[in-house]
Amino acid sequence: MNFELTEERQMLQDGLRRFLRETVTSDLLSEATESSEGHSQTLWNGLAEMGVIGALFSERDGGFGGAGFDLALVFEEMGRVGAFEPLLETGVLAGRLIAELGSDEQKALIEDVIAGSIKIGFAHGEPRSRYDLERVEATAEAGPQGYVLNGHKAVVRAAPSADYFVISARTAGNVADEDGISLFLVPAGAEGLTLRSYPLNCGGRASEMLLENLTVAHDSVLGEPGAAFTALERAVAYATAAISAEALGLMETIRELTTDYLKTRQQFGRPIGKFQALQHRMADVLIIIEQARSAVINLAGHLESPPALRARHVSATKYMIGCAARQVVEESIQMHGGIGMTQEYALAHLAKRLTMVDHKFGDTDYHLERFCKTQLVSAVPA
Amino acid sequence: MDLNYTDEQNAFRAEVRGYLEEALPKRLSQKVAGGKRLNKADYDLWHDILYTRGWRAPNWPKEYGGTGWDAVQRHIFDEETARIHAPRAVPFGINMLGPVLQEFGTQAQKDYYLPRMLKGEDWWCQGYSEPGAGSDLASVRTTAVRDGDHYVVNGQKTWTTLGQHADKIFCLVRTSKEGKPQEGISFLLVDMETPGVEVRPIVLLDGEAEVNEVWFSDVKVPVENLVGEENKGWTYAKYLLTHERTNVAGVGFATEGYNSLKRIASREYSGGRPLIENPYFAAKMARVEIDLMTLQTTNLRMIAKTASGQAPGAESSMLKILGSVIRQEINVLTREAAGPYALPFVSELLDEDSNAEPVGPDYAMPATQSYFNNRKLSIYGGSNEVQRGIISKAILEL
Secondary structure, eight states: OOOOOOOHHHHHHHHHHHHHHHHOOOHHHHHHHHHHSSSOHHHHHHHHHTTTTTTSSSGGGGGSSSSSSHHHHHHHHHHHHHHOOOIIIIIIHHHHHHHHHOOHHTTHHHHHHHHOOOOOOEEEOOOTTOOOOOOOOOEEEETTTTTEEEEEEEETTTTGGGGGEEEESSSSSSTTTTEEEEEEEEETTTTEEEEEEEOTTTTTTTEEEEEEEEEEGGGGSSSTTTBBBHHHHHHHHHHHHHHHHEEEEEEHHHHHHHHHHHHHHHEETTGGGGSSHHHHHHHHHHHHHHHHHHHHHHHTTTSSSSSHHHHHHHHHHHHHHHHHHHHHHHHHHHHHGGGGGSSSSSSHHHHHHHHHGGGOOOOOOHHHHHHHHHHHOOOOOO | EEEEEEHHHHHHHHHHHHHHHHHHHHHHHHHHTTTTTOOOHHHHHHHHHHHHHHOSSSSSSGGGGGOOOHHHHHHHHHHHHHHEEEEEEEIIIIIIIIHHHHHHHHHHHHHHHHHHHHHHHHOOOEEBTTTBBSSOGGGGGOEEEEEEEEEEEEEEEETTGGGGGEEEEEEEOOOSSSSSSSGEEEEEEEEEEEEEEEEOOOOTTSSSEEEEEEEEEEEEEHHHHHSSSSOOHHHHHHHHHHHHHHTTTOOOHHHHHHHHHHHHHHEEEEEEHHHOOHHHHHHHHHHHHHHHHHHHHHHHHHHHHHOOOOOOOTTTHHHHHHHHHHHHHHHHHHHHHGGGGSSSOOOGGGTTTOSSSOOTTHHHHHHHHHHHHHHGGGGSSHHHHHHHHHHHTSSOOO
């Protein structure tokens, strides 16, 4: 048992923290918010230059990391500054799926991904799928020219800046079958693919993606047709670990802001942090953040476990993160009082971004239900 | 980062488990698992089992006859003893007074008391709380007045756990009314056989007399029973409290409690199906199981800090709060799971050799008993509110 970072990871963490603290100013975030791309190209280039994207991939795939604890480290730092680069979509979701399933030609893209020269979106969720990974209504019909895709992909995050997409569509089976789901690697400008883009509460932009007789070549399928679900679930497990770590980073910064505020804000002739009612609430915030950190560690350490055990940890962690996020956000706004309500103050963006974590990859209800299912499978002790 | 135990740690666990399975009589573990009333002989037997193997003092260094285990080993030991349903090793001598004497006691005190503690020749209890000094411990009013080579002690201690079995008590007494309240406290060892000491049981809401009042009327205590310096007792008292908080999270107890809840919820029926399959109940169980899975890691992270030489600080306050809240939640669910049979209370059934006819399933009555008894978890050892105060000062620096 060991809860220390390796020397390499410690160096990456130190370097990344310093870089992000210097680079991610409030001006940079507002520019990124207002850009049509929905992120900061300056920041993206800087991350690529530091090798941060490479840290998300294993050596086999051309990177130098790729394990759960590498992802956790990178995303916690991104969370600390409230950055909203398309790192999760490109480096974890689309990137891992291409690395795991892609042909040699398709995999050649990873080098460009790691270099930061291309970004790849992940178009999977649909208006009626909510958080169900297996619920895919979009269809892909095989024809002589290749596949013809039709459907509607909902809230495709980071779509406006993507050069390619990994798109899921059903080549067989019923709407909620795990079997029959295929993934396609498609360039962003393809005919039949239209995006309607909009800004998000968490910063960044997303799109509704319409697939209208989008025709792609046979060799744009990733892996075996109809057999993508296992890889999909694995990639989303990694993404859940990443976003949980990002949430932890957000919590840490919110904790610092709130503790500082409690020490400096004067009312009734003393700092409000001298009042027991607030001290105890802040102590509870601190405790739940420690639990959130343990939850991230638990998941990062179980991503390569057998699927049932991994699913159990995915759901336990995401549930815990969802609970902690809500408590941290609501308590920190409350303890700030009026200033916590203003958009201009740094808390606003962090609090909104942290709140929106529960709307990605399954909320607390979804994961509690999923955890219950794994719990019933685990035997009752004698 | 590695969430796995080392080979040595796994071997250690196997060694502990092997010995406990061989040495702990079935009769005793069944009594503990069944929530039966434990008597002094049960505790003495358990202490002997540990002493025989050299494991009576997991937190002591070897030079005093302890195990010299590190924090992770102690954690494994706690998990294994909870798993096998061993009685709780009575902590007042070994875990609390022992470290104080080792740090602040005279050579004579160490030589006399520490071996007796290990062998179980003395049963110690804790004389800290008073009717007017609970969370505000520094306001103790029991006095000790120097009279030649004796102190004369007068006053009252309360909430003295298992004081009915004890023959020695360590006390915080007031030796001076000058200065701040903390500056006039001394740490005194009292033989409970001394004339003027009286123990009166306090029956708690679960019907059991687990705690007592201890009264002192002109009790003569030899001056050599003073620990450290006169009026410096507050320092020793605080030192003791940091040791009281080892195994503070009670993860082993929580895990065993949760396993027991699972068993009960799979035997109880609701709507013709096992209760554990009821989605509302299953969701409540899942919440606490997730809390517990997470606490296990939080506990190990903080233990790892101690193992690498950092003293347990305000982190133990976090563990105290988390552990007590989770254990109490498990108690709530277990009581709920027992259903209507949570109602009967037939005190005789808690006795080992009771001839009384059982009412309902054997787990039902202990479920209610534990629920009421464990309300104490968030009160004793520094209430959870006191712990939050420590966190806000020591960590948040508010």
